[in-house]
Amino acid sequence: xxxxxxxxxxxxxxxxxxxxxxxxxxxxxxxxxxxxxxxxxxxxxxxxxxxxxxxxxxxxxxxxxxxxxxxxxxxxxxxxxxxxx
Amino acid sequence: xxxxxxxxxxxxxxxxxxxxxxxxxxxxxxxxxxxxxxxxxxxxxxxxxxxxxxxxxxxxxxxxxxxxxxxxxxxxxxxxxxxxxxxxxxxxxxxxxxxxxxxxxxxxxxxxxxxxxxxxxxxxxxxxxxxxxxxxxxxxxxxxxxxxxxxxxxxxxxxxxxxxxxxxxxxxxxxxxxxxxxxxxxxxxxxxxxxxxxxxxxxxxxxxxxxxxxxxxxxxxxxxxxxxxxxxxxxxxxxxxxxxxxxxxxxxxxxxxxxxxxxxxxxxxxxxxxxxxxxxxxxxxxxxxxxxxxxxxxxxxxxxxxxxxxxxxxxxxxxxxxxxxxxxxxxxxxxxxxxxxxxxxxxxxxxxxxxxxxxxxxxxxxxxxxxxxxxxxxxxxxxxxxxxxxxxxxxxxxxxxx
Numbered sequence: 204x205x206x207x208x209x210x211x212x213x214x215x216x217x218x219x220x221x222x223x224x225x226x227x228x229x230x231x232x233x234x235x236x237x238x239x240x241x242x243x244x245x246x247x248x249x250x251x252x253x254x255x256x257x258x259x260x261x262x263x264x265x266x267x268x269x270x271x272x273x274x275x276x277x278x279x280x281x282x283x284x285x286x287x288x
Numbered sequence: 289x290x291x292x293x294x295x296x297x298x299x300x301x302x303x304x305x306x307x308x309x310x311x312x313x314x315x316x317x318x319x320x321x322x323x324x325x326x327x328x329x330x331x332x333x334x335x336x337x338x339x340x341x342x343x344x345x346x347x348x349x350x351x352x353x354x355x356x357x358x359x360x361x362x363x364x365x366x367x368x369x370x371x372x373x374x375x376x377x378x379x380x381x382x383x384x385x386x387x388x389x390x391x392x393x394x395x396x397x398x399x400x401x402x403x404x405x406x407x408x409x410x411x412x413x414x415x416x417x418x419x420x421x422x423x424x425x426x427x428x429x430x431x432x433x434x435x436x437x438x439x440x441x442x443x444x445x446x447x448x449x450x451x452x453x454x455x456x457x458x459x460x461x462x463x464x465x466x467x468x469x470x471x472x473x474x475x476x477x478x479x480x481x482x483x484x485x486x487x488x489x490x491x492x493x494x495x496x497x498x499x500x501x502x503x504x505x506x507x508x509x510x511x512x513x514x515x516x517x518x519x520x521x522x523x524x525x526x527x528x529x530x531x532x533x534x535x536x537x538x539x540x541x542x543x544x545x546x547x548x549x550x551x552x553x554x555x556x557x558x559x560x561x562x563x564x565x566x567x568x569x570x571x572x573x574x575x576x577x578x579x580x581x582x583x584x585x586x587x588x589x590x591x592x593x594x595x596x597x598x599x600x601x602x603x604x605x606x607x608x609x610x611x612x613x614x615x616x617x618x619x620x621x622x623x624x625x626x627x628x629x630x631x632x633x634x635x636x637x638x639x640x641x642x643x644x645x646x647x648x649x650x651x652x653x654x655x656x657x658x659x660x661x662x663x664x665x666x667x668x669x670x671x672x673x674x675x676x677x678x679x680x681x682x683x684x685x686x687x688x689x690x
Contacts, residue, residue, distance in 0.1 A: 239298070241647035246442060250423070259457055261418075262433070262440035 205282055210275045217251045218271075230272040252278060258285055309625070310632030313643045323347055324536075324663040329640060337658045337672050338642035342506050342615050343576075343586045344663020346536040351575040358571030366564045371553065374564035382574045386541055389577060390512055390527060394549035396542050399565050401501055401530025402428040403558040404540025408497065408528050409468065410435040411556030416463035420451055420494070422480070424473050424650045429499060435557070438466070445473075445650060448484035455492040465494035471503025471514035475649050475657065476609030477616030479503070479514055486523040497526040505534025505580055506615055511587055534580065537573040539565045590615055590662040593669055597660055600673040604681040609655065618644070618657040619680060626683065627654040633679040639672055656680065 215228050218238075222228070226238050235245050249260050252274070258281040268274050306313055311330060320328040324344040325336050345351065358378060368374035379397060387395035398404040409432030413419050417438045421429055424445040433440050439462070444450040451467065458465070467489070469480050482498075489496055500513030508516025511534075515524040525546070531539040542552070553559060565573075580586065591613070598613045609618030621627040624645050631643045634656070642657040649655055658672065 243647040243650075244652065246423070247651075250442065250444065257453075257457070259441050259454060262442060 205279075207275050207279060210278050210282075211271065213255060214252065214271055214274060214278070217255060218248055221248045228271060230270065230275070232271050233269050234271065234274065235269070249274075256282060258282065305625075306628055309628045311635055313628060313631055316635075316640070321346075324661055325665075325668060327640070329635070332638070334635070335639045335668050335671060337639055337660070337664075339661065340502070340533040340659050341536060341661050341663070342502075342590055342659065343534045343536065343580060344661040345534070345576050345579060345586070348576070348579060351536075351572050351579065354575035355568040355572040358567040362567035364568075365566050368563060369560060370564045371560050376564070376567065376570075378567060378570045378574070379564060382570050382577075383541075385574055385577055387543060389510075389581060390543050391510075391521065392527065392543040393545045393547075394543060396550070396552060396559065397565065397570070398540040398542065398559060399562050400538060401532050401540035402431075403562060404528050404530060404542055405429050405499060406432040406435055407552070407556035407558035408526060408542040409433055409466070410437075410558065411552040412436075412495070412497070412526065413438040413464065413466045418458065418462055418465050420454060420465065420467045422446065422469055422473075424475070425468060425470065426474055426499065426501070427648075429468055429470075433468075446478065446480045448481060448488055451485065452488050452491070455488065455494070465492070466497060467494045468497050468499065471498055471500040471507060472614060472616060474502055474616065475644055475653075475655065476618050477614030478610035478612065479507075479614075482514055482518045482520055482524075486520050489523060495525045496523065497528060498524045499528045501528070501530045501540075502533060502616065504529040506587065506590065511580060511584065531569070531573045535573050535576050537569045537576065539569055539573055586662040590660060593662065593664050593666075594660045596666070596669045597658060597672065600669070601676065604673070604677050605684065606676065606681060609653075609657075615660045616657065617660065618655040619676070621654045621656060621680075624654050627656060630679050630683060631656060634675055637675045637679065639675050 211230060221240055221244050222238055224239060249265060253260055256278060260277055260281060264277055268277055316329060318327040318329060324341045324346050327334055327336055362376055366374040366376065383395045383397050398407055405428035409429065413436040415437035418441060419433050419438045420441045420443055421433055422445055423442050441454050443454055469485060472479050498515055503513040505511045507513050510516050515521040526542060526544045528542050529540060531537040594615045595613045597617050601608055601617060601619060607620040621630060627643060634641060644655040644657045646652045
């Protein structure tokens with residue numbers, strides 16, 4: 204089972220190439236607003252997350268996913284769906 | 289209190305920086321339009337190399353006359369939607385003519401190309417369905433997807449195996465599946481490996497929509513687009529197109545063979561809740577369509593011009609958006625300030641091209657985007673090449689040696 208901390212660490216690693224202003228990340232960081240990255244970059248980042256975990260995160264979900272913590276919750280949920288215990 | 293427009297502060301600042309560098313790259317005024325390839329901009333005659341006027345067909349006397357006659361016969365506007373008072377004989381005649389041109393059983397005309405994608409995608413897919421869209425899709429496709437309420441899965445650009453991976457992850461009972469592709473992608477000018485996507489269709493059983501906005505009139509032995517070129521029209525369930533590029537008018541269409549197709553007229557909101565296209569736009573579209581069918585040499589001329597521009601840019605050592613010849617020839621630039629500066633230098637030297645910057649571009653690219661027209665003369669293409677040599681290649685070489 205992948206823990207929330209592990210997911211958060213992975214997300215931070217995957218986000219670095221998009222974080223061109225070098226903003227320090229926290230679970231409360233708002234991905235688009237705080238990092239000043241545009242909507243396409245957010246979708247590109249999420250695609251990296253999808254590939255890393257071999258899950259799909261539909262674009263509809265993103266409209267309600269603002270912070271890193273929100274995205275951790277989404278990934279956690281998708282991983283549970285993928286491998287029901 | 290939060291003011292609603294406050295959230296656009298970064299856009300306001302970005303635009304101010306653009307204006308400080310010269311002309312208004314995202315609001316340039318054509319003071320007069322002289323021909324498909326010439327206009328008066330900033331008081332001087334300028335070569336147009338960013339119009340999407342692929343067939344160079346906006347000033348044909350008989351097409352203009354057809355528009356004028358429709359204005360006189362049917363009036364300035366229809367004042368209503370197609371499902372109320374806005375259906376005229378010219379609308380249904382254009383739909384029949386387009387269906388025949390496309391070799392499809394059914395065709396619906398929309399008021400703009402943007403609305404064509406909005407209507408077709410949101411009409412076909414609903415909240416229980418899934419749409420798979422290419423990452424580099426045009427905004428009208430993204431917006432149509434959002435309007436549909438469907439589950440949206442984005443796949444890597446032109447990457448059929450990546451789509452296959454995502455299709456394989458789908459649950460069996462997840463409703464209908466729609467895959468959306470474009471015939472030619474508008475920013476880089478590249479096109480998808482359609483046969484690979486069709487192969488996936490056989491495996492996974494989705495429905496396929498191809499937006500031929502930039503490829504209609506341009507690709508295929510009949511000028512019907514990518515599916516025509518690939519000989520795979522039967523496999524493409526739905527085709528979308530626009531009148532604002534090769535047709536040189538405004539409006540759009542959707543077409544297909546399904547016997548239920550016409551139900552979209554009572555299900556697609558961007559069709560139902562907007563005024564129908566004006567008589568003049570419909571009549572000119574009809575007249576141009578007849579000319580395109582009768583004049584395949586326009587396509588030949590377009591490809592000759594495209595090849596000349598593509599190869600000329602390549603010989604200048606420019607970094608291009610795609611490595612195949614295409615009527616869209618995009619030059620990759622290092623960053624936004626240098627792109628804006630070069631765009632202004634080109635305009636001052638007498639040529640207009642499009643400027644394209646993120647998020648309107650894939651992979652955060654900054655582009656000087658040219659679109660070629662069949663109406664460009666060889667001298668005009670050579671002048672564009674000469675100016676890009678002076679402005680863009682020179683800047684490139686200065687950077688390389690710095």
